[in-house]
Amino acid sequence: MSYYLGLVQLIGIHTLLGLSAYVLMLTGQLSLGQAGFFAIGAYSAGILTVIFELPILPALLVGACIAAFFAFLVGFPALRVKGLMLVVATIAFGEFVRLFFFNLSWRVPRDGIEVGPDSTNGFREIRYFVANGWSAWEITTFVWVFVILVMVALWWMDRSRAGAVLRAVGEDELAAQSVGINLTAVKVTAMTAGGFIAGIGGALYAHTATYVDHLTFTVLLATFAISYPILGGLSSVIGTLVAVIFIQGVLVEGLRFLGDWRNIVFGLLIIAAMNLKPSGLFDARTARILKRAASLGRRG
Amino acid sequence: MLELQGLTKHFGGVKALNELDLTVEEGGIIGLIGPNGSGKSTAINLICGVYGETAGTVHFRGVLMNGKPPHQRLRAGIARTFQNIRLFPELTVWQNLWVAQNSPQDISRQRFLPRWFGTTRQARKEIADLLELADLAHKGDELASNLAFGEQRRLEFARAAAARPLLLLLDEPAAGMSRQEIDDLGQRIRRLRDSGVTILLVEHMMELVMGVTEQIAVLNFGHRIAFGTPGEVQSDRAVQEAYLGTDATESGPAGGSA
Numbered sequence: 001m002s003y004y005l006g007l008v009q010l011i012g013i014h015t016l017l018g019l020s021a022y023v024l025m026l027t028g029q030l031s032l033g034q035a036g037f038f039a040i041g042a043y044s045a046g047i048l049t050v051i052f053e054l055p056i057l058p059a060l061l062v063g064a065c066i067a068a069f070f071a072f073l074v075g076f077p078a079l080r081v082k083g084l085m086l087v088v089a090t091i092a093f094g095e096f097v098r099l100f101f102f103n104l105s106w107r108v109p110r111d112g113i114e115v116g117p118d119s120t121n122g123f124r125e126i127r128y129f130v131a132n133g134w135s136a137w138e139i140t141t142f143v144w145v146f147v148i149l150v151m152v153a154l155w156w157m158d159r160s161r162a163g164a165v166l167r168a169v170g171e172d173e174l175a176a177q178s179v180g181i182n183l184t185a186v187k188v189t190a191m192t193a194g195g196f197i198a199g200i201g202g203a204l205y206a207h208t209a210t211y212v213d214h215l216t217f218t219v220l221l222a223t224f225a226i227s228y229p230i231l232g233g234l235s236s237v238i239g240t241l242v243a244v245i246f247i248q249g250v251l252v253e254g255l256r257f258l259g260d261w262r263n264i265v266f267g268l269l270i271i272a273a274m275n276l277k278p279s280g281l282f283d284a285r286t287a288r289i290l291k292r293a294a295s296l297g298r299r300g
Numbered sequence: 301m302l303e304l305q306g307l308t309k310h311f312g313g314v315k316a317l318n319e320l321d322l323t324v325e326e327g328g329i330i331g332l333i334g335p336n337g338s339g340k341s342t343a344i345n346l347i348c349g350v351y352g353e354t355a356g357t358v359h360f361r362g363v364l365m366n367g368k369p370p371h372q373r374l375r376a377g378i379a380r381t382f383q384n385i386r387l388f389p390e391l392t393v394w395q396n397l398w399v400a401q402n403s404p405q406d407i408s409r410q411r412f413l414p415r416w417f418g419t420t421r422q423a424r425k426e427i428a429d430l431l432e433l434a435d436l437a438h439k440g441d442e443l444a445s446n447l448a449f450g451e452q453r454r455l456e457f458a459r460a461a462a463a464r465p466l467l468l469l470l471d472e473p474a475a476g477m478s479r480q481e482i483d484d485l486g487q488r489i490r491r492l493r494d495s496g497v498t499i500l501l502v503e504h505m506m507e508l509v510m511g512v513t514e515q516i517a518v519l520n521f522g523h524r525i526a527f528g529t530p531g532e533v534q535s536d537r538a539v540q541e542a543y544l545g546t547d548a549t550e551s552g553p554a555g556g557s558a
Contacts, residue, residue, distance in 0.1 A: 162416040164395045168388045175386040178348060180374035180402025180463050 005136040009208050011248050012140075012147040016201030017221070018228030018240040019150055020194040025229050026163070027190045028170035030083070033074065033090030035222035036097035037195040040067040041202030042212050043101055043117060049128040049207070050115050051108050056128050056142075056207060064199035070097075071195020075188035094222050102214040122213025126206050143204050150197055154237045166190060198225070231273060246273075301326040301498055302347070302378075302467055307356035309342050316342040318522040319356065324467070329489065329499045331509040331530075334519035335542065340502045341383055343519070344469050347500075348380050349373045360467070375404055377466030381456045381473055383502075389445035393436055396444050396459055397427045403464040426462070433488075434458040450481045457488060467498045474505040486512050510534070518542070 021034050045063030048054045054062075074093055081089050105119040117123040129139050157163050169176045169186050177183055206212050228247065232239030251269055255262035302324040309317040317339040324330050332340050345351045347358055349370040358365040365373055388396050401423055407415070414420055431437045434454040439447065444455060453473060460468055470489070474482045482505060489512050493499055503509045509516065509530070516533045518526040520542040526533050533539055 157417070160417040161398055161419065164391055164399045165416075167391060168395075168399045171388045171390055172386050174350065175382070175388065176399075177350075177370035178374065178380055178382075178386075179400035179459060180371045181399065182371045183369075 002136045005140045006208075007249065007253055009140050009143045009204075011244050012143040013201050013205045013208065014224065014228065014244045014248055015147050015241050016150060016197055016204070017225045018232070018244055019154060019237060020196075020198035020201065021225045022229040022232075022234065022237065022240050023154065023166070023190050023194045023197065025226070025234055026158075026166040026170050027187055028082075028173070029078070029187060029190065030087055030226060031078075031090040031191075031194070032087050032219060032222040032226065033093040033097075034194065034198045034225035035217045035219065036090075036094035037067040037071055037198035038202035038205070038221065038225075039094075039097050039101055039212075039214075039217035040070055040195075041199030042206035042216075043104070043123065043202075044199070045203030046123055046126040046206040046212065047106065047116065050110070050123075050126055051106065053110075059128075060146075060200060060203040060207075063203040064196045067199025067202065068192050068196035071198075072188060072192040074195075075191035076184075078191060079184055079187055091219060091222070094217070094219060098214045098217045101217070120213075122211060123206070124211050126210045126212070128207050130210065139208060143208065146200050146204060150200065151237050151241065158236065301361060302500070303357075303359040304343075304347070305357045305359070307343065307346055307358065308354045309339075309346055309351060310354045315522050317346065317519075320519070320522075320524055322517055322524065322527075324498060324500055326466075326498050327493070327496070328515065329493050329501060329513045331513035331516035332500060332502045332519065333504070333506075333509055333516060333533075337521075338519040339522040340519055341471055342522075344380060344471050344500075344502060347373075347469060348378060371402070374402060374463055374465075375407075377464075378469065379460040379463045379465035379467070380469040381453075381460050381471055383471040383475065385449075385452045385456050387444040387452055387456055387459070389443065391444060392440065393431070393442050393444055393447065393455055394427060394440040396455060397430050397462045398423070400459045400462040401426070405464060430458045430462055433461075449476060450478070453477065453481075453485075454488075457485075461492065461497075465497055467500065468492065469500045469502070471502050472504060473501070474503055474508050477505075482508055 017034060017038055020037065021031060024031050041063045044066045045059045048059035048062055049056060052059075074090070078086055078089060101117065101123075103119055104117045106116045107114045107118060108116050113125075115125050134142070165176075165181055165186060168179075169181060169183060173183060176186075205216075224247070228240045228243040231246070232241070232243030252262075255265055258265060302322075304320050304322045307317060307320040307322075308315075320339070320343060332343065334340055342351065346353050347365075349365065349368055349372070353366065360373070360376055360378060363376065365376070368376075388399070391399070398419070406423070409422070410420055428437070431440055434457065436451060436455060436458070439451065444452065447455060457473065473489075474485055477485065486508055489499060489501065501509060501513060513530060515528065516526075516530055517524055518533055518536070518539050525542060526536045526539045528536070
């Protein structure tokens with residue numbers, strides 16, 4: 001049972017990671033730096049509960065705000081580059097963050113043992129949930145409260161004028177500027193919001209895993225982050241969730257019986273999915289078809 | 301209202317626009333014509349702030365615009381359309397106008413939250429009015445990419461008007477249009493002028509230019525070679541040689557849009 005709950009937690013956390021890339025992608029920015037913001041959220045919140053002994057909720061929110069702050073800073077130079085150059089620049093940022101935590105050593109004694117980030121040995125003992133006697137169900141619920149809050153907030157934003165403005169920037173920057181949209185403000189805001197969401201995901205990840213090290217936050221994680229909205233399509237936040245369930249639930253876990261061969265099959269399935277459904281597994285057309293099918297079902 | 305002084309743009313070695321001086325008075329319809337590559341679109345892009353100028357100044361209502369990004373110039377009152385239509389194709393017709401409500405009135409009238417996360421009744425009514433004017437009232441929920449060509453042009457025109465401009469720059473709005481659509485466009489332009497908007501019209505379609513404009517500036521190879529009323533410009537020898545050609549003057553290019 002706890003294996004499945006762990007998987008449900010992981011799906012929730014990766015959904016947050018995917019949604020952080022989704023917000024940016026609406027504005028036409030493809031970032032491979034989301035693993036960096038995720039790492040900042042993870043380490044910051046971990047340090048806050050372990051070293052400063054804060055409760056989980058303030059630690060998580062402060063961790064997300066720190067990640068958002070760095071995203072805000074990254075947002076300005078990122079404005080100057082587009083497309084592949086932005087991808088390269090954000091990879092550089094992600095690696096910078098990873099190597100920072102690779103070197104970070106901040107050990108303090110607590111209850112007779114040393115705790116805190118220990119550079120290459122990673123950051124162990126992020127045991128807030130265990131120490132406070134949370135059950136696996138409670139942890140899972142806690143994770144999903146944030147997933148659902150973020151999904152509802154983004155879904156609502158998407159239907160508002162703010163969402164239309166983000167999409168307008170993503171579709172045609174020149175036209176957007178020409179109708180009076182402030183590109184700098186829109187792109188930096190999207191970057192900051194993406195950093196905040198990734199930060200929440202990272203904070204939750206650190207506490208559910210109880211252990212993080214720099215190898216958690218490689219470019220592979222950043223690739224996962226963008227592959228969810230790419231596969232899920234940008235027509236709604238639901239697509240990202242479906243893509244996470246498909247990749248983490250079906251591909252990564254479902255193919256585990258194949259041993260190391262699964263990585264090959266995993267790659268092939270992603271290529272197949274992107275070729276057969278280039279605008280996402282859950283694009284607008286698929287959504288319409290499903291909706292029609294559902295309403296037919298009701299009538300029948 | 302709009303004053304260009306010595307406006308110059310070089311792309312590497314190409315002098316796209318050379319020391320253009322032009323004054324646009326408030327309330328008129330000014331034409332800007334010239335052969336392909338004569339610098340018309342460059343002039344529009346400089347006025348809107350899409351390009352930075354190599355030299356010269358752009359003043360709008362007495363305020364220096366140099367160095368201001370496009371969105372600030374729009375908020376100052378300069379709106380535009382594009383030579384090849386640039387709508388937001390995956391947004392609906394309604395949303396295309398919604399995102400364009402960025403005039404200072406719109407910004408100051410609405411608080412932050414309703415402006416970004418809601419719609420006020422006033423904003424909805426204004427969009428409905430714009431759709432009505434553009435004959436697109438029944439197409440509000442269509443994706444912009446699903447519109448026919450003429451409808452897309454009308455939507456882009458309406459989107460520019462949604463920003464409540466004081467000066468509207470039209471970059472070849474008649475390109476690809478049928479005769480009937482051009483007549484319709486001429487009426488829309490006049491109607492907009494009558495509502496107080498000054499218009500700078502860049503256009504190849506002589507019927508439209510001669511029909512609606514009060515004054516015309518002619519560019520050739522980045523230089524202004526003539527300025528005057530449609531009649532004066534047509535009889536100008538330099539213009540005839542550069543642009544209209546002798547045949548055109550003999551047969552009378554001012555067939556007019558009637």
